[in-house]
Amino acid sequence: MQQLFKAHKVLICVGSGGVGKTTLSASLGICAAQLGLKTLVMTIDPSRRLKVALGVDSSTVKPVRVPGQKYSGELWACLLNAEEIFRDFIINSSTNPELAQQLLKNRLYQQLSTTLSGSQEFTSLLQLTKITQEQNYDLIILDTPPAQHAIDFLEAPEKIRALFQDRVVRWFVGEEEGSSFIQKIIARSTHIVLSALERITGSTFMKELNHFFATVRTVQAKISERTEIVQEILHAESTGFLLVTGFDEAKLREAEALFGYLDSNKYHLRGAFINRAFVPALRPLPAATEPKLVAEYAQWATFYQSREVFFQDFTEKWQARVPVVRLPELSQDTSGLDGLEVFAHEMGSAYTQQNGHNNVSTNHKPGAERVQPR
Amino acid sequence: MGFANENQRIVFITGKGGVGKSAIAAAIAQKYALGGAKTLLVELGEHSYFEHVYRRPIRYEPTEIKPNFYISLWSGEPCLREYVFHLIRVKKIVDLFFENKIMRTFIRAAPALKELAVLGKITSGIRKWGPPLDFDYIVIDAFSSGHFMALLRAPKGMADLIAAGPMGEQSRLIDEVLRRTNLCEFKIVTLPEELPVSEAIELHSELVAEMGQSAEIICNRVYQSALSEGDVKGFQANTNDRATRDFTDFLLRTLEGQKTNLSELKSAHPGFETRPFIFSAQGLEVINQLQLSKDHHAATF
Numbered sequence: 001m002q003q004l005f006k007a008h009k010v011l012i013c014v015g016s017g018g019v020g021k022t023t024l025s026a027s028l029g030i031c032a033a034q035l036g037l038k039t040l041v042m043t044i045d046p047s048r049r050l051k052v053a054l055g056v057d058s059s060t061v062k063p064v065r066v067p068g069q070k071y072s073g074e075l076w077a078c079l080l081n082a083e084e085i086f087r088d089f090i091i092n093s094s095t096n097p098e099l100a101q102q103l104l105k106n107r108l109y110q111q112l113s114t115t116l117s118g119s120q121e122f123t124s125l126l127q128l129t130k131i132t133q134e135q136n137y138d139l140i141i142l143d144t145p146p147a148q149h150a151i152d153f154l155e156a157p158e159k160i161r162a163l164f165q166d167r168v169v170r171w172f173v174g175e176e177e178g179s180s181f182i183q184k185i186i187a188r189s190t191h192i193v194l195s196a197l198e199r200i201t202g203s204t205f206m207k208e209l210n211h212f213f214a215t216v217r218t219v220q221a222k223i224s225e226r227t228e229i230v231q232e233i234l235h236a237e238s239t240g241f242l243l244v245t246g247f248d249e250a251k252l253r254e255a256e257a258l259f260g261y262l263d264s265n266k267y268h269l270r271g272a273f274i275n276r277a278f279v280p281a282l283r284p285l286p287a288a289t290e291p292k293l294v295a296e297y298a299q300w301a302t303f304y305q306s307r308e309v310f311f312q313d314f315t316e317k318w319q320a321r322v323p324v325v326r327l328p329e330l331s332q333d334t335s336g337l338d339g340l341e342v343f344a345h346e347m348g349s350a351y352t353q354q355n356g357h358n359n360v361s362t363n364h365k366p367g368a369e370r371v372q373p374r
Numbered sequence: 375m376g377f378a379n380e381n382q383r384i385v386f387i388t389g390k391g392g393v394g395k396s397a398i399a400a401a402i403a404q405k406y407a408l409g410g411a412k413t414l415l416v417e418l419g420e421h422s423y424f425e426h427v428y429r430r431p432i433r434y435e436p437t438e439i440k441p442n443f444y445i446s447l448w449s450g451e452p453c454l455r456e457y458v459f460h461l462i463r464v465k466k467i468v469d470l471f472f473e474n475k476i477m478r479t480f481i482r483a484a485p486a487l488k489e490l491a492v493l494g495k496i497t498s499g500i501r502k503w504g505p506p507l508d509f510d511y512i513v514i515d516a517f518s519s520g521h522f523m524a525l526l527r528a529p530k531g532m533a534d535l536i537a538a539g540p541m542g543e544q545s546r547l548i549d550e551v552l553r554r555t556n557l558c559e560f561k562i563v564t565l566p567e568e569l570p571v572s573e574a575i576e577l578h579s580e581l582v583a584e585m586g587q588s589a590e591i592i593c594n595r596v597y598q599s600a601l602s603e604g605d606v607k608g609f610q611a612n613t614n615d616r617a618t619r620d621f622t623d624f625l626l627r628t629l630e631g632q633k634t635n636l637s638e639l640k641s642a643h644p645g646f647e648t649r650p651f652i653f654s655a656q657g658l659e660v661i662n663q664l665q666l667s668k669d670h671h672a673a674t675f
Contacts, residue, residue, distance in 0.1 A: 017518050018392020045520070047569045107535045111486050118483070163483035171476045192467060193474045200461050202539015246392055249657060250423055257421075281624035283617040293609050296601055297621055303653040310655070 001351050004270060005032045005139055008240045010132060010233065011270070012142045014150045014262075015244035016254050020275040022046045024244050024327075025143035026054060026077075027344035030337075033075035034344075037138040040076040040131065044124060044145050051079075053337050061085070063131075068337050076137065085123040086113050093222030103215040108208050118156030120145040125157050125230045132233055150258050154234070154265070161227040164220055172213040240270035247277045247307055252314050259318065269322055271351070277311065277326035278304055323355040378502030380557065384512045389563035390573045391518040394594045396423050397657065398563045398649065399515035401664035407443035408665075411510035415445045418492060418516060422447045427657040444509070450488025453495040454481065460504045461540060486528040493529060494544060497551040503544075519577045526552060526585055553586050560589035564639070566596055566632040575642045591646040593639060596632065598650050603629055 004011075013025045022043055029041035040063055041054070051057055054077040055067040063078040087104060094100035103109050113119050121144070128142055144153045162168065171190065198206050233239055241262055245255035255272065262269045282301050285294060315324045328346055387399040396417075403415035414436055417424060422432040424445050430437055434452045436444035451472075459468045471477055481487060496514060499507030516522050529552065533545035551557055560581055564574035574591055581587050599606075603626065610622040639646055650667050652660045 016391065018390055048572065049568065111531055111535065159483040162479045165479075168476050168479055172480075189470060189474070193471050193477055196458070196462055196467050196471045197477070199540070200458055201541040202536055204536040204538050205541055208535065248655065250396075250426070251392075253426065279624060281620040283620065285617050285621065286615050289613075289615075289618060290609055292601060292605070293618070293622070296599065296625065299653050303655065306655040 001031050001348050002035050003355075004240070004351075005035060005037055008139065008238050008270070010128065010140045010142065010236075010239040011242055012144065012234075012239065013242050013244050014144050014153060014258065016150055016246075016251060019244050019246040019251060021244045022050060022143050023340070023343065024242075024273060024275065024347070025141050026050060026340055027347050028242075029075050029077070029141050030071070030341055030344040031348050032139050032141070033069065033071040033073040036072040038074045038076070038136075039139045039141065040078065040137045041141045041143070042078055042080055042124065042127065042131070043143040044080045044120065046079070046143075049336075050340075053340055066337070073138070080120075080124045080127055082120040082123040083113050085127050086119055089123070089126055089222075089226075090219055093226075094218040095221070096218045099215045099218035103212070103218065106208065106212045106215060108212040118152060118159055121153045121156030122160045125234075126226060129226060129229045129233055133229075150254075151261050154261075154267070157227050157230050161223060164216055164223045166220065169213045169216055169220065173210060235266060235268075237268065239268060241267050242270060243272040245272065245274055247274050247311065249310050252310050256314065256317075271322050272314075272318060272324045273347070274311065274314075274324065274326045276329040277307075279329045319354075323351060325350050325354045377500045377551065377554075377557070379500050382499045382507075382509060382512065382557070384496060384500070384514065384551075384558045386514045386516045386522075386558065386560045387563060388516045388519060388522040388560065388577065390565075390570045393563045393565050393570050394660075395518070395563050396515050397660050397664055398561070398592060398594060399513055400424065400427070400661045401649075402561070403511070403513040404443060404661065404665045406511045406513070407440065410442065412442050412508070413444065413511040413513060414507075414509040415443070415513045416496070416515065417445070417447045418449070418514065419447070420449045423515075427661065448492055448495055450492055451481070454488055454491035456504060457491050457494055486532055489525050489528040490532055490541075490545060490548070493525065493548050493552070497548050500551055500557055501547055519573050523577070523580055523584070526581075555587065558587065560587055562589045562591050564591060564593050566593055566635040566639075568635060568638075571635050571639050574639070578643065591639065591643050593636065593646055593648045595651040596636070596648040597628060599625065599629065601625070 011028065013021045013028070015021050022045070025041055025043060026046075029039045032039040043050070043054070043056075046054070046056075053066075055064055056077050056079050058079065058081070060079055061081050061084055063076045066075040066077050069075050090100050090103060091097070094103075124142065124145065128140065131137070131140060144150065194206075201209075243255055243258060243262075245251050252274075259269065259272070279300070282297070282304060284301075285297055289297075311326070318324055325347070327343075327350055330343060330346070385402065387395050387402070389395050400415060403413045406413040415424070417432065422445075425432045425447075428439050428445070430439060430445075432445050432447045434446060434448060436446045438444050455468065455472060458471060459465070462468055462471075472481075494503070496512060498504045499509065499512065517525060529545040529549040533542055533549055536542040536545075562574045562577055562581075564570040571593075578589050578591065581589050601609075606622050606625050606629070610619060610626070613619060613622075636648075649664055652663045652667075654660050654663065
């Protein structure tokens with residue numbers, strides 16, 4: 001993993017909800033710190049136990065040094081609080097403090113800063129750019145918000161930037177009109193569309209909307225500037241994407257769609273982790289075993305074996321490009337920093353093994369013995 | 375206040391990501407349909423999962439899968455379009471509205487607009503608003519916990535924001551439907567694991583506090599072993615074989631972990647239901663087996 005860590009300043013863990021992104025991000029952080037790097041893990045909404053393990057709570061927006069660590073490097077962690085980051089950003093980047101205050105009080109803005117509109121995604125990237133520019137860490141690992149689809153995460157900044165762009169603002173506050181023939185036609189259709197909007201929403205909404213766009217101007221310049229930096233960082237050679245996926249047909253299908261998306265949008269994909277892919281404890285039992293226990297074993301073994309089919313398809317398709325790493329289902333809970341270290345160790349060795357396998361590109365054929373992949 | 379059609383029932387299925395919401399939602403919908411109720415299973419979002427499961431195209435308009443059982447995919451834009459058309463009624467203006475580049479940008483990013491439209495569609499049968507939605511049950515395979523609560527908060531937020539005007543009025547009515555216990559019910563799916571259990575308990579109290587709605591909790595993938603812990607321990611004591619020891623260890627840890635998490639859940643919600651771990655990797659087989667599985671009451675654990 002050393003190579004992976006050394007080649008990157010930022011690693012972003014993407015994947016759909018419930019696949020273990022947060023735990024994986026934290027474990028990656030441990031691996032990196034063990035290899036001597038000063039590492040920051042930026043997490044969103046971790047479990048109570050993970051918070052305890054990392055020594056963070058909801059009030060720690062600033063990075064804290066994770067307590068109880070004995071690494072040659074350093075492990076730091078922070079929580080991302082969308083509302084707070086957004087508010088700080090507005091206040092710090094506004095050209096007019098009074099307008100900034102008005103914007104913060106605007107009720108449409110308040111709706112905008114809830115989780116629905118992608119503000120969590122947007123703000124975590126805002127924070128990433130800020131911390132990257134401060135250059136306090138060798139490596140930053142970013143956990144991404146629990147979105148329905150991981151693609152939302154990458155599209156959110158552009159969505160929000162588009163809303164704040166000058167053309168949109170001018171259109172809504174009615175400065176697009178001119179006197180040329182074309183402009184008049186545009187103005188006419190604008191009028192129809194705006195009055196349609198008023199008919200479906202009502203005049204109070206329109207007033208609030210107008211106020212929103214009038215005050216938004218104060219942060220407009222900074223928003224476009226920051227979104228550009230976000231895109232630069234996301235596309236940099238030193239920023240790697242790691243895909244985390246669950247181990248069933250639907251999750252793998254989603255993962256594949258995401259793979260394609262990252263690829264066609266020129267993000268640098270550096271690895272895929274399939275979480276809970278196998279159970280190390282499932283190995284064939286000796287012939288003389290009690291039949292009841294054999295029956296129980298067969299049930300589990302067949303189950304994991306049947307999932308192998310999906311995994312094989314996925315692996316064959318992608319392993320020529322990036323390491324595809326399978327992580328074990330660990331039945332003991334990964335609690336505390338010790339528990340995370342166990343998981344981190346498993347992950348580190350699985351990655352190294354798979355990466356080597358990848359480099360020599362031997363092709364394993366699927367078979368019955370593949371239930372236990374080692 | 376009475377609504378135009380109080381015979382329809384909306385069932386929301388939510389829970390942490392990865393707990394099997396979709397499979398449980400489909401199993402519940404299939405069960406209703408088999409019992410003779412005309413049932414619509416609704417997926418939210420841009421992409422259909424059930425399309426792959428049932429191998430039929432799933433679109434905005436209901437697709438009939440089997441008698442009484444239909445599936446729809448409702449995403450924000452078509453719901454909003456339907457809503458706008460219902461108010462404006464002139465197709466040309468509606469087209470102009472949705473083709474306008476700036477309006478598109480606005481709709482893509484505007485907070486709560488699409489969410490309101492989706493909830494408007496979900497509750498439209500009860501309110502008899504817009505095109506008819508002739509079903510006994512609407513089963514929603516909804517977003518995961520955090521996003522789901524944000525979705526439910528949207529109508530109230532919008533109603534508070536714009537008291538006057540059509541959108542304020544609609545928002546108020548949608549919110550009212552969501553709070554009516556005889557019209558909407560909520561099911562939280564969870565797993566016998568730490569994180570899903572704590573998220574389910576938290577979500578349940580948020581639903582009670584903010585929506586005045588209780589929810590049934592369904593613990594999915596509960597492993598029902600033919601062997602008792604005692605049996606497994608017996609086998610373990612009688613062997614020197616590494617593989618056997620590891621496997622029995624695995625079984626014991628699974629059973630113990632499960633017991634801990636189920637009792638955690640039980641202390642908060644004694645009445646929760648369970649569904650068995652289905653040893654299959656095929657989506658449809660899992661759904662069909664879940665549909666047939668008996669509701670094991672928590673008391674059995």
